[in-house]
Amino acid sequence: MKQGGVFPAAFAEAGRTQKGAALAVRGLVKRYGSITAVDGISFTVRWGEIFGLLGPNGAGKTTTIRMLITLTRPTAGELYVAGHPVNGNPVAVKRCIGVVPQQNNLERELTGRENLLLHALLHRVPRGERERRIEELLAYVGLSSRAGDRVQYYSGGMARRLLIARALLHHPPILFLDEPTIGLDPQTRRRIWDLIQLLNRDGVTVLLTTHYIEEAESLCHRVGIIDRGHLIALGTPAELKERLGNYCVEFLNEQGTERHFFATRSEAKEYAAVSASYADLVNWFTLRRTHLRVLDEYLLAPISNRSLLIGHVLGAGIKGFLTSLVVFLTASLLVGGFQFSVLCFIQLLIICLTFACLAVAVAMVAGGDKDTLMFTNLIVFPMTFFCGTFFPVEQLPGMLGHLSWGLPLTAATYNLRALVLTGTGRLCWFFQSLGWLAGLYMTAYLLLKWRRED
Template sequence: MERAAIDVDGLSKRFGSLVALDRLTFEVRPGEVFGLLGPNGAGKTTVIRILTTILHPSAGRAEVLGHDVVREAAVVRRLIGLAGQYAAVDPNLTGRENLRLIGRLTRLARSRIRPRASALLHRFDLAAAADRPVRTYSGGMRRRLDVAAALVAEPPLLFLDEPTTGLDPQSRNALWELIRELVSDGTTVLLTTQHLEEADQLAERIVVVDEGRLIADDTPAALKAHLGNTVIELDMGDRRHAVTAAATIEGRLGETAEIEGSRLRLPCRSAFGLLRGILNLLEADGLAPRNVTVRESSLDDVFLALTGHRTRTGPATAGGRE
């Protein structure tokens, strides 16, 4: 049986009275993009910090490429790359100087440092700006350089913590494509994100974390299929009408609608028959919706169904749980 790239068993972390992680258990297979999904304060960054040996767990066990993150921390550090939420490159050095510095710090053979830096600058479309100070780079260029820096030592396992935070759509899509290329070359990627589209686009498997607890572990397709293939959305005009309509639908049709402001959301396997029954029922009671939408279910719907709220829930919780 193939050894897991990451093996997490009962992982917990406390900061005083705050429980940042509560007995998480999951595995990451070699050569996959694994998504760690959750809102601000869910515990995603705390997981990354433990797996990259920055923090010690309060309880439980974690292994990276077969090595314990506490007892064999030095070995783990030599095998991984990390690009955190914020660019860790020196703004006063050029892009080329940053990568060469990382090469020396990671004890890459001197004969390999220059060609490795040049190769990464070309791969990440930074060659034209290689000899400019990083402070002159755009946000997307800095983020690409940060990921390139994490790859200087050619690690088999790469941690990306909120890699597209602050990027415009074009830069985000370019970084997504680079991540896909890395995985096609054999790199295993653990990606944390609160962007559901990002997880859906990149991850082969997803763990959903909320308030430090694991609440789902499956493929994006399986998570959406579990909820239902289709979502009916009804805009009732105001919340009062939405509440009344939801009660009517549940009482007469036995279907539970999620209420968000003036909108009702009903996941279902097949929309046609259900939608016809709902519209007939609401019109008969003088509750015709202002607008009706039928669409495929998304990870946003899954997350809302699992947690009762969306991923964007405000600033990160103090004490390290992010």
């Protein structure tokens, strides 16, 4: 592959000729309360190299990167990015860096192209350059044909490529990649590696974190190994291998995975063959469950739809019930003269369960944050005012008084009021509210079923 990729040659030269180190980290410490995430790390990254931070999950790699990219404040230590102190001049630092985060943080409701345009605007890419750079980068990461689609419909690999394109849009001399290939299939992973190497040849300095040894080995010029907040080794992959051994045999047995290091391949093979014939060589495999997919976990669980629904409805309903008990208690202290009976609490519970069902139904339909506000405005608000809560529905103008009886809360409110004030309710109101509960429960059930089978 010949020279010349996303970056203009002149720019690459500018990057190489800059004095000092691309990144300098001295005595970096980060504490969260009593937990020390990063404990006195020091290293420098030269211009034009690919530097890897290797370590297991929770070793402090991401925290280190987040401090370098100005998002997290270090407890102690000095940080310089392209000669700019991170604490002193964060805006100058931000101008020199591109960041590919571990988690997809694109705006899901925007298209790929709109996401890039937003980034171009935020990073003040000159007007005449914007369109050209966006189209070129889209082509570069192979997303031209899908650029008009919303990001929420992208696959993991496509989102990662768009994240890389976005990070390059303002032509940063230094690129940070936090676990760039996590959760990607082997083929896409190699494509991302190719892309990173290509960028590096064009003069971009790269700092990446990974917990794949082979990624660090094949991609990085130098590697720092981080464990529990300490930098325990630093050097070229060859040097590190010399120190640890070239080959690693992993066994998956009853006790878990065991690792043994060897200098040569034959030694490793011999050991593997002799020591455990039943053992299987395993690959490191990570399954990330992001917090975004917690509901999916529920939906995937081997629980029947009915149990799932009852669980959610009871959870929310009881919470609402307790809240309304507090309201009743406060009100009876202020006003007095309430007649509490078992029936009145049953009616209250029915109301709470009805709304829990409604909430589940809404949650099954709602797509995102924009919908939340909409549902509040379209469902909760009318219900608050038109169900005889603040004033009798007969006071409403015209047909609205009759129409309000078509809302789930009205009959229940009237019955509860009658029960609390006079001690006797009306059977027809009670059955109406019960009917609403049943109807909304069925609706929620059908929606849940639909969502689960979808």
